[in-house]
Amino acid sequence: LGFGVVAFACTTCNGMSGALDPEIQKEVVERDLYSTAVLSGNRNFDGRIHPYAKQAFLASPPLVVAYAIAGTIRFDIEKDALGYDQDGNPVTLKDIWPDDAEIDAIVKQSVKPEQFRSTYIPMFDVTRDAQAKTNPLYDWREMSTYIRRPPYWEGGMVGEKSLKGMRPLAVLPDNITTDHLSPSNAIMMDSAAGEYLHKMGVPEVDFNSYATHRGDHLTAQRATFANPKLFNEMVLDENGKVKQGSYARIEPEGKVTRMWEAIETYMERKQPLIIIAGADYGQGSSRDWAAKGVALAGVEAIAAEGFERIHRTNLVGMGVMPLQFEEGATRKTLNIDGTETYDVEGTAAPGAKLTLIIQRKDGGSEQVPVTCRLDTAEELSIYSAGGVLQRFAQDFLESEGAA
Template sequence: AGLLAKKANELGLLRKPWVKSSFAPGSKVARLYLEEAGLLPELEKLGFGIVAYACTTCNGMSGALDPKIQQEIIDRDLYATAVLSGNRNFDGRIHPYAKQAFLASPALVVAYAIAGTVRFDIEKDALGYDRDGNPVTLKDLWPSDEEIDAIVGEYVRPEQFKQVYIPMFDLDAVAKAESPLYDWRPQSTYIRRAPYWEGTMAAERALKAMRPLAILPDNITTDHLSPSNAIMLDSAAGEYLHKMGLPEEDFNSYATHRGDHLTAQRATLANPKLFNEMVRDEQGEVVQGSLARVEPEGEVMRMWEAIETYMERKQPLIIIAGADYGQGSSRDWAAKGVALAGVEAIVAEGFERIHRTNLVGMGVMPLQFEEGTTRHTLKLDGTETYDVEGKPAPGAMLTLVIHRANGESERVPVHCRLDTAEEVSVYSAGGVLQRFAKDFLESGTEATV
């Protein structure tokens, strides 16, 4: 990428003015060898200055768009896209107004910034024009293997890695705290005392009279369940942070507030790309958005307001879903959020492995429909209430009792997805944190400072 930027600068090419660009290498070592090779200034000339290290752009943390450009996108409903060299491109992940995101090599990211569009053939069409008006294509800028090997051989050295990483493990250089106990700050929106031993989280899951918070389609990702991207002012989390006195430019992303449950839980099912099949228009089409329908009133509202309504009523909840529920990042808040909302069970056609484990760890029961049974075959519309009968055990068949609004009931066999005896033990304790606390107290171990 640095070599491509150098050639582009030599030819007088520029990043298009409507393109937002940023550079967030995975390691501080990258800065050292790029500076020594003289390539960092070349990247900076094209707008790729270092803004942070590690998780940034692919976690929705590359910063706000220019307000004028963002308003133009909104007013004209423009199909804005992102191109990044990260490893995530879920809907809305990079930025709420980037309708699509494409993964590419770092060099191609620089090339697309020069072109200013993805609607062209990058192998054949011109990225731009040099000072003399001649077209410049990708092959004119692409560095050879020999050029890359020469830079790596001369400027990437073991000493740079030692310089960055050895001090990280020099614990004697760190000042010791006066107390081992954290001094909780009530106004903090980043770190707050966790509620996992209080309220509904401390109560036994009865799995009775549960109402559906959402009926979801196939391929629900953890980004649907708890997005990590930038927090917008008109979102539930944004409104909360505004009330807490934070200016909008300091909202940051959902991921950065994961230590404050009052902010993070407002991200639950807050993805604007969500399709909750309980929310439909007059033609019966599912409406896209972070929406829910509160029962028994049938009132449609924003997902967070629905969660608050059910929390005030102490209403136990359930989520019904299709296949591959919970795929994507192994995000802790995808399980924490629904647990704090009062969801006691998830019934799906299938689960992603890591997310299923996280649900168990938060005391949420994962249940799987038998092959051929789906939300569609059962004709579920969200007006039902649900019970679960049977004793949880690895491989056990439990019964999902569906109580319909017309007074009829239906009994549906479901697989208990507590897959091991250890998971049954964790779930029975209320979750992994409750299990740890229980084991610690029963051991009689004294905490020492």
């Protein structure tokens, strides 16, 4: 999956390690034996390695192997025995840990310059004759699930956003990460993306991860808010508690559905959307699809208590307006429950004070001051063009006209 070395260990029992095959997955769900991943990759989001992995810890490859041997994280890696030799003596981590000389010897023996030369040199060894015969335009394939002509210059992605009559797609707590917004974990058959790939004739074994399909918007946009760890405060269980999972509530009907079904419904209605959130919205890795997904869903604005720096920039680049509540104002103090509609009044400018008008279901309304988080004149120019791609296209066409 591109995550390096991965081991899974059951959090409630010993002896489960290795990849989660379908039978183990079934047992994990039925017995609530959710697992923990120990991996040598560079991300530890909930569910990143597998939807059933509640926790993930980063470690070096030898440590991952050691935990796989142990089969549990309830293990003192420095003192406890990983196993026993043929004489019954305990074998601990320090007994099998390789020293630098051993590692250097294996690298010298196994990694050869020719391996790199044979792979990379032919990639750039193209003659002028071959270049002349190559069509400069990419031949888009309609059935591809890996690279597809993007829609960023079409439909709702172009033209000025009205910021009027917006309905909430989600009301979210603090610390929403880009992995909540657009997860990169393995695609499951019962997910919206899995169902789509299945209809496209892709066998389940080749579904791979959301990250590998980021060049196909029809697959990637189905990952929007598809994280099983999401808490959308618009969706409550029978006890009145926020229900965990990729859920939304379609308004004004009040119908609870899977997030993708709600997005599809709103897209068919051409309903402009808004997301209401708490502090530190968009923290984590700076993946572009965290902004692309909401933009394609029809989200015109994000109103939050605060934004992570890079994600805020990515939102602007996709033509989504970031709005920040004033100190002390939150979704809770404003009694937001997702039944409202929203308008934004005022002229966008760097740091400008705008007004978020909340239209209540009972007919009442409230005017809430918010700060326009287009922080520079350049960001205002990009947003006004509809996004960074539209701005680039405008600049290119203007330069061609001048030439």
